Amino acid sequence: MELRQLRYFVAVAEEQHFGRAAKRLGVAQPALSRQMQRLEKELGGALLVRTPQGTRVTPAGQVLLEEARQLVSGVDAAMHRVRSATSTELGQRRSSAR
Amino acid sequence: MELRQLRYFVAVAEEQHFGRAAKRLGVAQPALSRQMQRLEKELGGALLVRTPQGTRVTPAGQVLLEEARQLVSGVDAAMHRVRSATSTELGQRRSSAR
DNA sequence: AATGCTTACGGGTCACGTAATGATT
């Protein structure tokens, strides 16, 4: 399971539409379709219900949606924290802090 | 930033040695070296201090280490939860639960 | 010279976009 797949999944689940999700993500629909298939295969079950009118999440998909949102925002937060820590390091040699 | 990089980084930080970390991960040292470089470049600063005796984490690396552990275990937990939810769906049509 | 990490090189895998196909209304 990769972060890309989690980000893609959140977009599809929220848009309930592969086309709109793809546009929002800046990728083509087939890329999305393949990644969602891969994700479902790895997790061992359907996450999305595809209909000609659009797409809904399954119960398992709903579980993943909540987890994925947390993880994705957690990753973003971690990146910011590390970047802040990196910048802070620069002036730390002689000034004690900040 | 990808999960692979986070897993690799945790191994290096814990082993304080690229060679041992690579062995533990089942990859070759160069693969590890490249991924750590990529990660540091993306995060905009050093995460590891390489010495001929081994490797230590920088302050920013310490921050990342804690974040990475949480994220990696969070991903694993999410996968288990979704898999459980998937199995549960199967018998839900007529039997109410279990 | 030995240890530890990095750069160079070649091969296999993966992700993507465009185009064509399938399915439902």
Next chain:
DNA sequence: AATCATTACGTGACCCGTAAGCATT
């Protein structure tokens, strides 16, 4: 026929392992 998603196909990027290089002790 129109909409939504999937499969087919070719290209480019990425990851990896082996081999060679650099630095420190």
